[in-house]
Amino acid sequence: LSLRRGDISCDAPMVLTNKSTVSEDPAFTKEEMAMGCDRSDPKVFVKENVKKPGYNRVQAFIRVCFRRWAEFVFERRIHVLLDCLLLVALCSVGLSFFRITYDPVELWTTPTSQSRINKNYVEAKFGTPFRAAQVIFSEKQPGEAFPVKFTSKTQTFSSMFREENIREIYEIERQLMKLNATMPDK
Numbered sequence: 001l002s003l004r005r006g007d008i009s010c011d012a013p014m015v016l017t018n019k020s021t022v023s024e025d026p027a028f029t030k031e032e033m034a035m036g037c038d039r040s041d042p043k044v045f046v047k048e049n050v051k052k053p054g055y056n057r058v059q060a061f062i063r064v065c066f067r068r069w070a071e072f073v074f075e076r077r078i079h080v081l082l083d084c085l086l087l088v089a090l091c092s093v094g095l096s097f098f099r100i101t102y103d104p105v106e107l108w109t110t111p112t113s114q115s116r117i118n119k120n121y122v123e124a125k126f127g128t129p130f131r132a133a134q135v136i137f138s139e140k141q142p143g144e145a146f147p148v149k150f151t152s153k154t155q156t157f158s159s160m161f162r163e164e165n166i167r168e169i170y171e172i173e174r175q176l177m178k179l180n181a182t183m184p185d186k
Contacts, residue, residue: 135176137169
């Protein structure tokens, strides 16, 4: 049995016996059996099936387009692979210009904005300002939450907001306020 391109293009499965003949398959119509299931020409196949009920022209068009695309890729597979690699390389060229910025001033303001100009002026005249730091408090062993009743609604608070914890936070804040730092002169 010699097979040519287009002989295996049937949508229905072809069952071959040892005698290399097409067996009767209910998926084939009588006309297809008489034609030898030659669906290799998509235009002929589409025209034949337009008469069948429930036939979708869009689906047939997409099938024909993908079949032609598959044949094109199969016949020129080396060129297609090289073209794809070239396309990926060209799209990746932009990565050489990629720069990551961590400075929030650079991220959120343009160099020509009024706020950036004012900031640069103040830093040039007076030096860089102090940076605010955050202190985060948490309990080593959290206790149970406690309810507090407001006018008509009861609100539940974490055990972090108990009176003894608030007093301790206040003492730590007072100690932090007493801290002094000296900056070297320019």
